[in-house]
Amino acid sequence: MTSLERVLTTLGHKEPDRVPVFLLLTMHGAKTLGLSIKEYFSNPGHVAEGQLQMLRKFGHDCVYTFYYAAIETEAWGGEVIYRDDGPPNAGAPLISNVSGIRSLVPPRVAESRCLWKVLETTRQVKTEVGNSVPIIGVVMSPFSLPVMQLGFENYLEVIYNHPDLFNDLMAKNEVFCIEWANAQLQAGATAICYFDPVSSPSIIPSDLYHSTGFSVASRTLAQIKGPTATHFASGRCLPSVELLAKTGTAVLGVSALEDLGEVKRVLNGRLSILGNLNGLGMVDWTIAQTREKVREAIAKAAPGGGFILSDNHGEIPYQVKDETLMAIVESVKDFGTYPIVH
Amino acid sequence: MAATLKTLAVDFERALLLLDKQQATSLIAQAMTLGGVQEVIQQLIVQPLTHIGNRWQAGSVALSQVYMSGRICEGLIDDLLPQTTLARRAQPRMAIAVLNDSHALGKRIIYSSLRASGLELQDFGHGVTVDQLVQRTIAQAIDILFVSVLMYPSALSVKAVKQGLGGTRTKVMVGGAPFMLMPDLWRQVDADAFGVNAADALDFINKHTVTQGS
Numbered sequence: 001m002t003s004l005e006r007v008l009t010t011l012g013h014k015e016p017d018r019v020p021v022f023l024l025l026t027m028h029g030a031k032t033l034g035l036s037i038k039e040y041f042s043n044p045g046h047v048a049e050g051q052l053q054m055l056r057k058f059g060h061d062c063v064y065t066f067y068y069a070a071i072e073t074e075a076w077g078g079e080v081i082y083r084d085d086g087p088p089n090a091g092a093p094l095i096s097n098v099s100g101i102r103s104l105v106p107p108r109v110a111e112s113r114c115l116w117k118v119l120e121t122t123r124q125v126k127t128e129v130g131n132s133v134p135i136i137g138v139v140m141s142p143f144s145l146p147v148m149q150l151g152f153e154n155y156l157e158v159i160y161n162h163p164d165l166f167n168d169l170m171a172k173n174e175v176f177c178i179e180w181a182n183a184q185l186q187a188g189a190t191a192i193c194y195f196d197p198v199s200s201p202s203i204i205p206s207d208l209y210h211s212t213g214f215s216v217a218s219r220t221l222a223q224i225k226g227p228t229a230t231h232f233a234s235g236r237c238l239p240s241v242e243l244l245a246k247t248g249t250a251v252l253g254v255s256a257l258e259d260l261g262e263v264k265r266v267l268n269g270r271l272s273i274l275g276n277l278n279g280l281g282m283v284d285w286t287i288a289q290t291r292e293k294v295r296e297a298i299a300k301a302a303p304g305g306g307f308i309l310s311d312n313h314g315e316i317p318y319q320v321k322d323e324t325l326m327a328i329v330e331s332v333k334d335f336g337t338y339p340i341v342h
Numbered sequence: 343m344a345a346t347l348k349t350l351a352v353d354f355e356r357a358l359l360l361l362d363k364q365q366a367t368s369l370i371a372q373a374m375t376l377g378g379v380q381e382v383i384q385q386l387i388v389q390p391l392t393h394i395g396n397r398w399q400a401g402s403v404a405l406s407q408v409y410m411s412g413r414i415c416e417g418l419i420d421d422l423l424p425q426t427t428l429a430r431r432a433q434p435r436m437a438i439a440v441l442n443d444s445h446a447l448g449k450r451i452i453y454s455s456l457r458a459s460g461l462e463l464q465d466f467g468h469g470v471t472v473d474q475l476v477q478r479t480i481a482q483a484i485d486i487l488f489v490s491v492l493m494y495p496s497a498l499s500v501k502a503v504k505q506g507l508g509g510t511r512t513k514v515m516v517g518g519a520p521f522m523l524m525p526d527l528w529r530q531v532d533a534d535a536f537g538v539n540a541a542d543a544l545d546f547i548n549k550h551t552v553t554q555g556s
C-alpha cells in the first residue's frame with residue numbers, strides 16, 4: 001500500500017496493512033539542511049526539500065506543509081519573532097483595543113507573500129510525491145486566530161462581553177480561513193488540519209463552545225472543499241466531543257491528557273483519531289519508553305482502523321532527537337501491522 | 343437554613359463559574375455581615391478560587407472560567423481592601439514575569455488570583471529576557487519570583503535565570519504548559535518549585551513565609 005492508500009483505508013474505518021504514522025515535523029528540516037529556522041522558512045524550496053528528506057529518512061506517512069501559526073497574523077500585517085531553538089511566535093497583537101476589530105481587513109491570499117511561500121512549498125512537494133503520500137495543510141480556525149490578533153485577555157473579554165464585535169471578527173476570519181484552506185487544497189494539499197485549541201474544553205466550557213467555536217467550525221468546514229481534521233493542539237476534547245463530531249470534520253487530534261481507548265469508545269466510528277504521543281515528553285524518552293508508548297497507543301486505538309498515530313500537538317519540538325523519531329516509525333512497523341495482536 | 347460563610351462560599355463559587363458578578367458582589371456583602379474582612383476573603387474568595395483552579399487541572403472547569411473568576415474577585419477585593427497595601431497581608435517581596443514569551447494570560451491569572459487573595463506582588467511584564475529578569479529581581483531584592491512560560495525553549499531558559507540569581511536568597515517557582523506536560527522539567531531547569539495554579543503559588547508563599555520567620 002502507498003501511504004495515501006493506507007491513510008484512506010483507515011479513514012474509512014477499515015484496517016490497512018499497518019497503522020499509518022504522521023511525524024508532524026516543522027523544524028527538523030532546518031536541522032537536516034543545516035539552516036537556521038529563520039533561513040529555512042524564508043524559502044519555500046527549503047521547506048519542500050526538508051519535508052521530502054524527512055519523508056525519505058523516517059519513512060512515515062505524510063508531508064506536512066505547516067510553517068508556523070503566526071504566518072497567518074503575518075499575512076494580516078503582524079510581526080513574527082524567530083528564535084534558533086524553537087518555533088517562531090507572533091509578536092505584539094495586531095490591535096491593542098478591541099474596538100479595532102471594526103477596522104480589521106482580511107488579507108487576500110493571492111496578495112500575500114508569506115502565504116505564497118506555503119502554497120509554493122505545497123506545489124513543489126506535490127510534484128514530487130503525486131498521489132502516493134498525503135500532503136497535510138494547516139489553517140488556524142477563525143475562532144482560535146484572535147488570540148494572536150488581539151491577545152488572549154482581550155479576546156476572552158470579547159467572547160464574553162462584546163457579542164457584536166465577536167460576530168464581526170468571526171465573519172472576517174471565516175472569509176480568510178476558507179480562502180486560505182481552499183488555496184492550499186488547490187495547490188495540492190490532500191487535507192486540511194483545522195487548529196482550534198480555543199474550542200477545547202481546557203480553554204472554554206462546552207456550553208460556550210456550542211454558541212461560539214462549534215458554530216464557527218460548522219460554517220467554516222462546510223465551505224472548505226476537502227477533508228479536514230480538527231486539532232485542539234493538546235487541549236482536551238472529551239467534554240465537547242459530541243458537538244465536535246457534528247462539525248463536519250473527519251478526524252480528531254487527541255491530547256496526551258486523555259485516554260485514546262476512551263476517546264475511541266465515545267467516538268464509536270464517527271471520526272478517526274490522530275494522536276496522541278506527548279511531543280514534549282519525546283524530548284526525554286529513551287528508545288524503550290518510545291516503543292512502549294507507541295505499543296500502548298496502538299493497542300488502544302488501532303483495532304478496526306480509524307487511527308493515525310501521531311503526536312498530541314500537531315508539531316514535534318525541535319529538541320526531539322532523530323533516534324526517537326526513527327524508533328517511533330520502527331515501533332509502528334513492529335506493533336502496528338494488522339491484524340493487531342495484543 | 344440560615345446562611346453561613348460556608349454555604350455562601352458554595353453559592354459564590356457557582357456565581358463565579360457563571361460569571362455572575364452581581365450575584366458575587368451581593369454574596370460578599372452578605373458575608374461581611376457574618377465575619378471579618380480577612381475571614382471573608384479566606385472563605386469566600388481564596389477557597390473557591392483554589393477549588394476552581396484545582397478543577398481546571400482535573401479538567402472539569404475551563405481556563406476562561408478560571409480567568410474570568412479571578413478578574414471578578416480581583417475587582418471585589420479592591421473594593422474590600424481599598425488603598426491596598428496597608429490592609430493586605432504582611433508578606434515576602436514577590437514578583438511575577440513571563441520569561442521570553444509574549445503570552446501574558448497565565449501570568450495574568452496567577453497575578454489576579456494572588457491579588458484577589460489579598461496579597462501584593464509586582465508585575466515585571468512579559469517578553470522579559472533572562473538578563474532583565476535577573477537584574478530586576480536582584481535590584482528589588484525579591485524573595486519569591488514567579489516565572490511563567492508557554493514555549494519549551496523559554497522553559498529551558500529558567501536555568502540561566504537561576505544561575506544569574508546564584509548567591510541570592512530568591513526562590514523561583516515556575517509554571518506554564520511545558521512544565522505541565524513534562525513533569526520533571528522544573529527540576530531539570532533548577533527551579534525551586536513548580537505550580538499548576540494560584541493555589542500552588544499560595545502554598546509556596548505560605549511555606550516560604552514560615553521558613554523565613556523560623
Ligand code: B12
Pocket residue numbers: 026067068069070086087088089090091140144145147148152195197198202203232233234235279280312313315317395398405408445447448449451452488489490491492493494495515516517518519520522523536537538539540542543
Ligand atoms: C491555545 C493554544 C494555542 C493558541 C493560542 C496560544 C497563545 N496563547 O498564543 C494558538 C492556536 C494561537 C497556538 C499557537 C501556537 N502554539 Co499553542 N497551545 C495552545 C494550548 C492548547 C493552550 C495554551 C494557552 O494559551 N493556555 C492558556 C494559558 C493561560 O495557560 P497556561 O499558560 O498553561 O497557564 C495556566 C497554568 O499553567 C498556570 N500558570 C502559568 N504560568 C504560571 C506560573 C506560575 C508561577 C504558576 C504557579 C502557575 C502558572 O496558570 C494558568 C491557569 O491557572 C497549549 C497546550 C496546552 N495543553 O496548554 C498549546 C501550546 C502552548 N502551544 C505550543 C506551540 C509550540 C505553539 C506554536 C509555537 C505552534 C507553531 N509552531 O506555530 C504557536 C505559537 C502561537 C503564537 N502566539 O505565536 C506548545 C508550546 C510548547 C512547545 N512545544 O514549545 C503547547 C504547550 C502545545 C504542546 N503540547 O506542545 N497555541
